[in-house]
Each structure stands twice: as structure tokens, then as C-alpha cells.
Amino acid sequence: MDLATEHDVRTGRGEPGPTESENDFQDFHGFVVARSAVLFRGALVLTGNREAAEDLVQETLERACRKWRTIAAKDAPEAYVRRIMVNLANDRWRRFRRTVPHQDGGDRAALADQYGQVDTRDQLVRALQGLPMRMRTVVVLRYFHDLSDDEIAADLRISPSTVRSQLARGIDKLRGQFPALSGPSPQRPTEGIR
Numbered sequence: 001m002d003l004a005t006e007h008d009v010r011t012g013r014g015e016p017g018p019t020e021s022e023n024d025f026q027d028f029h030g031f032v033v034a035r036s037a038v039l040f041r042g043a044l045v046l047t048g049n050r051e052a053a054e055d056l057v058q059e060t061l062e063r064a065c066r067k068w069r070t071i072a073a074k075d076a077p078e079a080y081v082r083r084i085m086v087n088l089a090n091d092r093w094r095r096f097r098r099t100v101p102h103q104d105g106g107d108r109a110a111l112a113d114q115y116g117q118v119d120t121r122d123q124l125v126r127a128l129q130g131l132p133m134r135m136r137t138v139v140v141l142r143y144f145h146d147l148s149d150d151e152i153a154a155d156l157r158i159s160p161s162t163v164r165s166q167l168a169r170g171i172d173k174l175r176g177q178f179p180a181l182s183g184p185s186p187q188r189p190t191e192g193i194r
Helices: 003-011 020-047 050-066 068-072 077-096 114-130 133-143 149-156 160-177
Strands: none
Touching: 020 050, 020 068, 020 077, 020 114, 020 133, 050 068, 050 077, 068 077, 077 133, 077 149, 114 133, 114 160, 133 149, 133 160, 149 160
16 A cells, blocks of 8 residues: 555545546546537638648647646636637648648529528638638637637737727628628617617
8 A cells, every 4th residue: 555545544535536637637628528619610710621620629639738737727728729729720821821722612602592501601711711811810719709809819919909900801801702791781679688
């Protein structure tokens, strides 16, 4: 019997509890279960490709796992992990931007058609891929992760005014590629909402 077990038996504690590394693993596993779908959606929009998004999330979680004790001690572990993902996406984009040819979508389907909606979504992802990386990242963090200007600025280590500028330019570029969709959005009923 080792000294720790002998001490537990003498003090009436019985079986020793989980070790610190087991607790870290359980915390990380809980984080992955809770947040991997959100990370995947963001990665899919950043990369525009399911396989690349899966690889990006996998690499992000691998790096996060190695430093989980440090990350878990932070005020916002999800923001820290999201920052890892954005940095990895930026690195990949820099490496591969010259090797991947830009593919233009052929025919545009009618908006009322269900398959047309899938095509429109695909066109949107392709249009996002055409934006510069920082601009794309700002648009994704705003509209897919619902972050505020200040949260995006903190994640990307830029000023809130730069976030607003990049967002406005990105939306203008996207609207230029979708003139039929760039009209004013329909008003939501405000009755009963305060």
C-alpha cells in the first residue's frame, strides 16, 4: 500500500478521488461536448469546406487540450479556443491562398426553390471565401458567433473601430455579389416585445 492510500485508509477517506489530470480531462471533455458544434460551424464558414473545417476544429482542440489547464483558468476559455481556431485558419489561408484556384458558381438557382436555397448558401460561403481573411473573420464572428464589436476586438486584438470598418466593408462586398438579397430586410413585428 502506498503512502497516499495508507493515509486515506487511516483518515477514513476510503478510495482516493480523481487526480488533477483526470479532472482536467473531464473538464476538457465537457468543453468539447458543449462547444464543438459551434466551433465546427465557425470553422466551416471560415474554410468553406467540410473536410477542412473538420481538420481545423481537430487541430484547434488538439492545441487546446495540450494547454487546457492554462485555458480553463482563463475568464473566457471559449474565446481563447476560438482565438486558436482563428489563428490556425489565418495560417492555413496564408499557406494555401495561392494554391487553391477560385471557383465561380455557374448557374444561379431561383430563390423560391429549396435546392436554390442550398445553392444560395453555397454561394454565400464562396463569397465569404473571397473576402480578405480579417474581414471574413470579423463577419463570421459577428453573424455566426453573435459577438459584439468589443468581443471581436478583444479576440482579434484590434480596435472596435477597426472591427466596425472591416464589418462594413465585408458586408458591402457581400451585398455587391448578391444584389437581389441586399434590399432592406423585412420588419419584424414588435408588438408585445419591449
